[in-house]
Amino acid sequence: MKGTMYGYVRVSTKEQKEDRQLTAMREFGVEADRVVVEKLSGKDFCRPLYQALVMRMDAGDVLVIKSIDRLGRNYEEILEQWRWLTKSREIAIVVLDMPLLDTRQGRDLTGVLVADIVLQLLSYVAQTEREFNRQRQAEGIAEAKERGVRFGPDRLPMPEEFETLAQQWWNGEVSGEHAAKSLGLSRRTFCRRAKEWGNAEGLTDRIVFSL
Secondary structure (H helix, E strand, C coil): CCCEEEEEEECCCCCCCCCCHHHHHHHHHHCHHEEEEEEECCCCCCHHHHHHHHHHHHCCCCCCCEEHHHHHCCHHHHHHHEEEEEHHCEEEEEEEECCCCCCCCCHHHHHHHHHHHHHHHHHHHHHHHHHHHHHHHHHHHHHHHCCCCCCCCCCCCCCCCCCCHHHHHHHCCHHHHHHHHHCCCCCCCHHHHHHHHHCCCCCCCCCCCCC
């Protein structure tokens, strides 16, 4: 018996339109009442409408998506989900934008093998691109730091008396609480910045303030 076709349409936000995906489903022959539209990120598969759809599907049914990224964004999870659907649940998958990704019954072993290879290749390319982007970002940050660029929120400028009080703090002449109060800072902020100042000045030992 021929399985039932179901369509899964996903957009990441409520503002995005799903019209092109719905048109593709209709042209492929998926009945409108068997198309699920979900407006959630594809970062993982914790999507209630998707989960409800695949759990109601039976062996031999067909899951139709317009493109592989509509199924998800994380290719490692896509591979795991693909294997679970096609092998454990015996649900076929059709990716409309990539005819090689078609595991419907009736396809020969070569066709199924090609689909698996293509998916593995897509996963490899996606992982390589992510690693390249991370490396490029790290190199860019390192180069910027060498040029003196600072990252993070703007640092609070210290009052004119800061260095004097920082030196006194390092000498054990004032407490961090007293110095911070004099400068209108929190004790935590003063001590952190005073430590940074002392390290920059080559100070290594601080006399502990005591009363």
